[in-house]
Ligand SMILES: *[C@@H]1O[C@H](CO)[C@@H](O)[C@H](O)[C@H]1NC(C)=O
């Protein structure tokens with residue numbers, strides 16, 4: 001990376017040469033990319049401090065969380081940066097303020113992050129009615145996050161015209177969301193066939209309606225990521241260990257759980273394609289987090305990774321013998337950048353970087369990668 005100082009210059013030059021509209025915005029103070037703001041929704045894959053701001057004793061606020069990049073815990077469920085952080089950087093935006101840590105319009109002038117770790121697409125009441133223990137399910141589901149967004153939108157744009165303008169020039173990252181709608185019942189030993197699998201259409205419908213709300217408010221570019229390969233996650237691998245080799249794929253992931261994530265993703269893609277919109281002005285991009293992570297699990301060495309064992313954990317199977325097994329007393333691997341899983345549930349910064357690049361530049365985005373819009 002000796003020429004790294006040249007790397008940002010090249011796309012900018014191309015932009016100036018090829019895109020007359022964008023040359024103007026590139027020169028405008030504060031707005032140096034094709035999107036002037038980024039707003040994100042979701043769960044712990046995207047949460048950069050919302051849950052931690054509410055729970056000061058949470059283990060993500062202890063080392064070794066944050067050790068790779070920030071050098072301290074930040075409330076991110078990772079050793080370093082998240083996908084949303086890499087997307088913000090690619091758009092030349094700063095780290096987004098977690099909604100619950102900001103107050104004024106100035107705090108959110110380049111966007112906001114509404115994601116909350118543990119959050120679900122379906123409402124809190126839905127899981128109460130299902131009889132789940134709500135201790136680990138925060139009452140900040142997608143509907144709540146959308147209400148927060150509307151507050152910020154009104155803070156940033158007092159007039160209708162200003163709000164329309166903000167919506168049309170912002171990038172929206174809607175997810176990943178929905179994974180916890182399945183994780184919570186799985187971790188509470190609910191039946192896969194009778195209780196968890198039947199949730200898929202409800203979860204998809206909730207995500208669809210959130211995308212429609214954003215489009216209704218004037219959003220022009222929305223990225224909607226799918227679920228990750230659940231069968232490659234250490235906590236699931238430890239929980240559903242099998243003596244039947246046929247239950248595992250060549251990468252050592254549990255086939256039935258990956259099949260389930262694929263089922264969710266297929267349904268999501270189908271629904272996204274059908275959302276009514278003006279295709280000349282509105283783009284809905286499917287973020288293929290699944291495909292990106294699966295590529296790493298299938299060819300770990302090619303991408304600089306070793307195995308599926310969590311970097312930080314309790315020494316149990318897959319170093320993930322219990323649900324929250326990474327904290328200040330844990331066994332931590334010497335080089336997180338070589339591991340796929342950080343804490344048994346969440347990925348390492350190294351994985352998030354790869355996924356983010358795949359969504360920004362392709363090939364893990366459909367119909368087109370995020371930055372293709374910035375190149376006209
Ligand atoms: C949170 O942590 C602080 C400092 O470690 C401790 O004094 C306090 O009792 C803890 N609070 C709860 C609710 O566990």
Ligand SMILES: *[C@@H]1O[C@H](CO)[C@@H](O)[C@H](O)[C@H]1NC(C)=O
Pocket residue numbers: 133134135136
């Ligand atoms: C709910 O879960 C919490 C945290 O795992 C646990 O401490 C509590 O005992 C559980 N409550 C019930 C009623 O099972």
Ligand SMILES: *[C@@H]1O[C@H](CO)[C@@H](O)[C@H](O)[C@H]1NC(C)=O
Pocket residue numbers: 187188189
């Ligand atoms: C789920 O089942 C496992 C294994 O039987 C048990 O250790 C765990 O406590 C159960 N969890 C809940 C939330 O019931």
Ligand SMILES: *[C@@H]1O[C@H](CO)[C@@H](O)[C@H](O)[C@H]1NC(C)=O
Pocket residue numbers: 059313314322324325326327328329330
């Ligand atoms: C840290 O995690 C281990 C399991 O990995 C657990 O036994 C221990 O109680 C946790 N410590 C704290 C302070 O949460």
